[in-house]
Amino acid sequence: QLQLQESGPGLVKPSETLSVTCTVSGDSISSSSYYWGWIRQPPGKGLEWIVSVYYSGNTFYNASLKSRVIISVDTSKNQFSLRLSSVTAADTAVYYCARHPPWGPFYWGQGTLATVSS
Amino acid sequence: EIVMTQSPATLSVSPGERATLSCRASQSVSTNLAWYQQKPGQAPRLLIYGASTRATGFPARFSGSGSGTEFTLTISSLQSEDFAVYYCHQYNSWPLTFGGGTKVEIK
Numbered sequence: 001q002l003q004l005q006e007s008g009p010g011l012v013k014p015s016e017t018l019s020v021t022c023t024v025s026g027d028s029i030s031s032s033s034y035y036w037g038w039i040r041q042p043p044g045k046g047l048e049w050i051v052s053v054y055y056s057g058n059t060f061y062n063a064s065l066k067s068r069v070i071i072s073v074d075t076s077k078n079q080f081s082l083r084l085s086s087v088t089a090a091d092t093a094v095y096y097c098a099r100h101p102p103w104g105p106f107y108w109g110q111g112t113l114a115t116v117s118s
Numbered sequence: 119e120i121v122m123t124q125s126p127a128t129l130s131v132s133p134g135e136r137a138t139l140s141c142r143a144s145q146s147v148s149t150n151l152a153w154y155q156q157k158p159g160q161a162p163r164l165l166i167y168g169a170s171t172r173a174t175g176f177p178a179r180f181s182g183s184g185s186g187t188e189f190t191l192t193i194s195s196l197q198s199e200d201f202a203v204y205y206c207h208q209y210n211s212w213p214l215t216f217g218g219g220t221k222v223e224i225k
Contacts, residue, residue, distance in 0.1 A: 046205065046216060046218045047162065047205055047207075047216040047219075049213060049214040049215065052214070060212045060213070061213075062213050063119075063213065096161055096162075100209065103150055103209055103210065104167070104209060105154075105164050105167040106152075106154075106162075107164065108161040108162055108164075109161065111161050
């Protein structure tokens with residue numbers, strides 16, 4: 001059974017880089033024909049897709065965040081990670097990792113809250 | 119970018135009544151549309167995909183319809199566990215986008 005588990009520091013200072021990691025079990029990031037992505041949800045607000053990377057490495061970004069986003073994949077640990085630079089309070093959100101097929105819906109992790117505050 | 123617009127923002131319904139939620143796309147997404155249910159403190163959970171296929175674990179009182187730009191989620195007889203926020207999501211083209219959500223609350 002597929003499980004996605006996010007982890008992160010919880011608290012990040014303004015202007016610094018937010019890093020969150022998703023550990024995948026029940027599937028292999030490198031061998032399955034899926035996208036692995038990140039979505040966020042500010043407290044009390046809606047959902048915003050951030051980025052998705054295909055198992056082959058092809059990557060798609062939300063244009064509004066692209067300049068600050070790096071997504072990386074560690075196949076040896078079956079993990080993928082999001083780095084969001086130059087954060088502000090507006091980046092405070094629950095960050096969800098997800099798996100989705102090409103032209104298919106998301107399968108979600110449980111999410112991790114990242115708060116930007118000094 | 120395809121803009122997804124959900125209405126109403128809040129729907130007040132009595133248990134046992136029917137709820138109808140709408141989702142409109144700014145351009146055609148064919149049937150590449152999903153609905154998610156989100157309860158407080160939980161991750162969204164896939165409810166409907168392909169505009170009308172119910173995901174595993176959801177009862178038949180949930181149904182989805184539509185294609186192109188107009189979609190509907192219907193809950194035929196609301197149960198207490200159905201009060202939640204519902205989001206539509208298009209996966210027809212990049213960037214992937216969501217509607218703003220409809221909160222179904224107890225009347």
